[in-house]
Amino acid sequence: MDTDNNRLVAVNLDNTLSKTFSADVDHERKVAIYDLIESNSFQVVGKPEGPYSLNLSIDGTKLVFNVCNEAGDTLSVIALALSPLRRIVKDYYGICESYYQAIRTATPSQIETIDMARRGLHNEGSQVLMDRLDGKIAVDFDTARRLFTLVCVLHWRG
Template sequence: MTVAASPHRLCDVTLDETIGRSTPDVEHERAVAIFDLLEENSFAPAGHPGGPYRLKLSLVEAKLIFSITTEDGAEVATHILSLTPFRRIVKDYFLICESYYQAIRSATPSQIEAIDMGRRGIHNEGSQTLMDRLQGKIAVDFDTARRLFTLVCVLYWKG
């Protein structure tokens, strides 16, 4: 069964007005993160027979709200996820990304590769944390968790 044929997938992701608009660069990164997520994902809210699903993300204080409906708009679930467990990971991720972009200009290929391995490791840590936090609420595979974590990071990014 192809991903597109699976009923356990996202067909739409939107960011509501609580997330706010940002610089053109940040808006572009958000659009790319959403595109990548929609391109390939595995998304199965607990106890629901299948979608495809629409996901609306909102930010309220330090919480990320997952509002899930079916493709035709029927409500499925709303989950509230504290972003506090992600603060350190996202901060570390941004720091190493900054180092990576600086290294591209002047470092040796082996130095760039080492920084990139660290960047991927922190990204994987964030993805696993996201999977753990969604456990029992929404089943996602690791690749989908990676794409969702990318989107969480872009929500923090100020450009």
Template structure:
């Protein structure tokens, strides 16, 4: 991918609609970090808009579905994609359980035990990222690293603290 295409096939802004709801200051901080990381480095290309970016993404929730409202830099609409979160329920639930174990292990376990739990955590994160890529295939093209960042954001959106 050349530099011009790379600059056009990316997100320059990610916003959360009020439908997402707000949470504790710690969770709001985690959301802000997830958005920052996503904007900082990503590869994002709506399938019906080859090379016309960069893009803005507004995420909202409607009936337990994640809505991707995508616009151009000038706010002209590109597409809206609605993604069912049902395929992510088990992964997110398991991911939270492993994260809790990980944070507990940091306080009380050996480095080998912590590393084993962290490997499981990364494995679930990778599974969620691949599921996200699969669910967006043909609609929004993203690379694996971008999928990881969006999956992190999906997890943070579910985290109520």
């Protein structure tokens, strides 16, 4: 995959959600988008090379990837069922809440234990997302990790 062209240059989440994020979730969103733009590998299978712009949203029970070229023309709209991700996202949300509480009050070893569990769930969710995108969008694992963070952010609204 030619990483010079097969990459994301812009990522947007459903803009109706921006006022519903907690400070912790908003921080996760900003960091994930920044890291994703800085380094990613993203190729829409069977479509022209990028660079790409991604609009990510949830529509009912579907996770929607609206992929555009740099001119803003839609290249592909991919809707994935959310059901394979629901349990992982719910568990990840719970462990993140514990982590946010722990960093304020717990010992370093307690924080490390929670963070290890958090990273394990994050990796599991990233792999499921990669598997669901297989044959539609090719991404590397680091890109999938950042996209999984954004999927979780979409769930954490309100």
